[in-house]
Amino acid sequence: NAGVTQTPKFQVLKTGQSMTLQCAQDMNHEYMSWYRQDPGMGLRLIHYSVGAGITDQGEVPNGYNVSRSTTEDFPLRLLSAAPSQTSVYFCASAGVKGTDTQYFGPGTRLTVL
Amino acid sequence: DAKTTQPPSMDCAEGRAANLPCNHSTISGNEYVYWYRQIHSQGPQYIIHGLKNNETNEMASLIITEDRKSSTLILPHATLRDTAVYYCIVKEKLTFGTGTRLTIIP
Numbered sequence: 001n002a003g004v005t006q007t008p009k010f011q012v013l014k015t016g017q018s019m020t021l022q023c024a025q026d027m028n029h030e031y032m033s034w035y036r037q038d039p040g041m042g043l044r045l046i047h048y049s050v051g052a053g054i055t056d057q058g059e060v061p062n063g064y065n066v067s068r069s070t071t072e073d074f075p076l077r078l079l080s081a082a083p084s085q086t087s088v089y090f091c092a093s094a095g096v097k098g099t100d101t102q103y104f105g106p107g108t109r110l111t112v113l
Numbered sequence: 114d115a116k117t118t119q120p121p122s123m124d125c126a127e128g129r130a131a132n133l134p135c136n137h138s139t140i141s142g143n144e145y146v147y148w149y150r151q152i153h154s155q156g157p158q159y160i161i162h163g164l165k166n167n168e169t170n171e172m173a174s175l176i177i178t179e180d181r182k183s184s185t186l187i188l189p190h191a192t193l194r195d196t197a198v199y200y201c202i203v204k205e206k207l208t209f210g211t212g213t214r215l216t217i218i219p
Contacts, residue, residue: 004156035209042200043157043209059208090156101147104156 001026004105006091012111013081021076021108023091031094032074033102036060036087043090049074050096081112117201122214131188133213135201138182144204146177148186150197157200157209160186191217 007022025032033048035058045058049068063085065077074093078085088109092102118136125131137146145164149157161168161175163184168175174187188195200212 040211042211045208088154092156101159101162102149102157104158106156107154 003027004091004093004103006089006105006108008108009106010109012113013078014113015082017081019078019081021078021089021091021110023074023076023105024072025074025093025103026072027093027103028071029093029100029103030071030096031100031102032068033058033092034064034066034074034076035090035092036085037090037107038087046076046089078110083112086110086112117203117210119199119201119210119213121211122216124216124218125188125191126218127193128190131191131195131215131217133186133188133199133201133215134183135186136183137201137203140181140203142181146175146181146184147202148173148175149200149202149209150195151200151212152194152197160199191215193217193219 004025030051034046035043037043044060046060046064047058047066049055052068052071055066055068068074088107090107091105094100094102145162147162148160151157161170161173163175163177177184196217198212198214200209202209
């Protein structure tokens with residue numbers, strides 16, 4: 001099992017550009033989520049999904065869109081990048097039972113100029 | 114949602130037990146306590162979780178007070194590779210907070 005994979009590892013964007021961060025998992029997990037981590041800070045939840053076709057907002061959803069067409073994939077779209085979105089983005093997956101723990105991907109380091 | 118309070122940083126001598134406290138005084142009866150750690154800039158790694166009983170696995174032990182308002186993560190014999198940021202969370206799938214930066218001193 002590859003676990004949770006994220007692409008790209010690094011990305012530089014100009015203000016106003018759009019892009020999609022990819023996340024995939026091969027553990028047949030129903031739950032997937034996206035976090036951002038700013039320098040010296042903890043992780044903040046952006047969006048999450050409890051299964052294909054179901055998504056919901058987390059703590060900091062503005063400026064981001066998600067969709068979940070398959071169990072395996074959960075892409076995060078930046079609609080119009082802003083410097084405030086410079087951060088490290090982590091994707092995670094878990095089963096949906098109450099005690100299922102999360103498995104995290106290696107992260108995507110995004111810089112918006 | 115229950116929030117947690119952790120000291121921002123701690124040091125521990127290599128080979129000694131590292132005891133990391135967490136306060137979660139507003140935890141509800143069915144919420145589990147989870148611990149994760151983040152080494153350098155990697156994705157967080159699950160360590161252990163518990164509801165009301167003490168738990169132990171190959172990585173650590175978790176001691177939860179009887180009133181469940183606080184807990185302690187114990188790394189029994191800390192090594193340099195345990196240097197990381199440790200997060201205590203009580204709602205599994207929400208915000209992690211800033212955690213405790215644990216530094217193991219040689």
